[in-house]
C-alpha cells in the first residue's frame with residue numbers, strides 16, 4: 376500500500392483551506408452586536424413618581440411590573456452607563472421626542488433642565504416631538520443644539536433648507552448605522568408659526584431611505600408620528616430596519632414586527648417597531664445581531680425588552696446634580712399641600728370635569744369648555760400638591776371668556792374633532808353635526824347669550840370669529856389649585872358630561 380504520511384495529509388488540508396480563504400468571493404462571516412437604547416415622551420419627568428392603582432387594565436402603566444417610585448433621569452443615566460460598559464460601547468441612546476411639557480420643569484424653565492440632563496446622560500440622537508415646538512423659535516433652536524437632533528421633514532421657512540440634520544451615521548465596530556428623524560407636522564405650535572415648515576413625513580422618508588441604505592448597513596427611523604403611523608411608515612418607506620417611535624405613548628413590551636413581504640432590505644424581512652411608553656419610567660433596549668458575509672452587515676436576529684427604572688438603581692451623581700439645581704426652587708412653591716383627594720381623579724372624565732368646573736368658578740361664566748388632549752395626568756388619591764396639578768395640566772394657558780348664543784355654543788362643539796369637556800352644561804352629539812344640549816339643567820336656548828369660559832389656546836383653534844370679552848389673569852391650572860384650596864377636600868365627578876344632555 377502506497378501510504379501517504381498523516382502529517383502530510385493534514386498539511387495539504389490546511390494549505391487547501393488557506394487557499395480557499397484567499398479565493399475571490401470567499402470570506403468567513405463577521406458578526407457585530409449593536410444595542411439600541413431608547414426613550415420617548417418623557418415630558419419633563421426628571422424625578423421619580425408613582426402611578427395610581429390602575430382603573431383600566433389596558434393602560435400602559437397597568438401592564439408595568441413596577442408602578443411606584445419609578446423613573447428619574449439620574450437613575451436612567453446609571454442604567455445607560457452600565458449597559459454601555461456591558462456592551463463595550465456598542466450602544467446608541469436615542470429619544471423619540473416630546474421631551475418637554477409635563478411638569479414644572481417645563482413650566483418654569485422652558486424645558487432647559489430636560490436637555491441639560493439628557494446631554495449629561497449622553498444621548499446620541501433625538502427627534503423633536505410636537506410638544507417640543509411649544510416655546511419660541513429661539514428657545515427651540517437652543518434646545519435642539521443641546522443634544523444631537525435629527526429630523527428629515529422639518530425645514531427653515533426662510534431658507535427652505537433642513538432645520539436640523541436629516542440623519543446621522545454612526546460607526547459601531549465597523550458597522551454603519553444610519554439614524555434619521557421624522558416628526559408629526561405641528562404648524563399650530565409657537566416655534567413652527569415663527570418660521571418652520573413640515574414636509575409630508577412618509578414621502579420624505581420614502582425618498583431618504585434608499586439613499587441611506589447605500590450609505591449604511593442598518594437604517595433606524597426615529598419617529599414622532601405615533602404607533603399606528605409607524606406601521607404605515609414601515610410600509611410606505613420600505614427598507615427601514617428599526618423604527619424607534621413616540622407620540623402615542625405606546626408600551627411595546629417587546630418589539631412589534633411588521634413584515635415587508637420579502638424585500639431584501641433587511642435580513643429579518645421586515646421592520647421592528649419599538650416604543651417605551653412615556654415619562655422615562657422604563658428604558659427600551661433592542662439588541663441587534665448583525666452578520667456580514669461578503670457585502671454589508673444585515674440584521675440577523677434581535678431581542679428587545681423594556682427595563683423598569685426602579686429605586687434600586689442609584690442616581691448618577693452628575694445628572695442628579697443638574698436635576699437638583701433646578702428642582703430645589705420648584706420644591707418650595709409646587710411642593711405645597713393644597714388639599715386632599717378622597718379618591719383618584721383619573722384623567723377621563725374626572726380631571727377633565729375638575730378643570731372645567733374650576734374655570735367656570737374662576738370666571739363666573741355660565742359654561743366652561745376644555746380640550747381632552749390637554750389633560751395629561753391623573754390626580755392620585757390622598758394629599759394633593761400644586762406639583763400634582765401641574766403634571767395633570769402642565770400648561771399655562773390663560774382663561775378667556777366669550778359671549779355666545781346657544782346656537783353658537785352648539786356650533787363650537789361641532790367644530791371640535793375630539794369632543795371637549797364641559798362644566799355648567801351637558802351635551803350629546805347626534806351624528807356629526809347635531810348637538811343635544813342642556814345648560815344649568817334646561818335645554819339650551821339657541822337665541823340666548825351665554826358666558827363661555829375656555830383657554831386662549833382653544834380660542835385660537837376653534838373659537839375663531841367670536842370676540843373674546845375678557846381675559847383673566849389666571850391660568851386654567853391655577854384655577855384648579857384655587858378650587859381645591861377653597862374646598863380642602865375634593866371628590867372626583869365621574870360623569871361623562873359629553874355623552875349626556
Ligand SMILES: [Zn+2]
Nearest residue numbers: 416473622624
Ligand atoms: Zn407625548
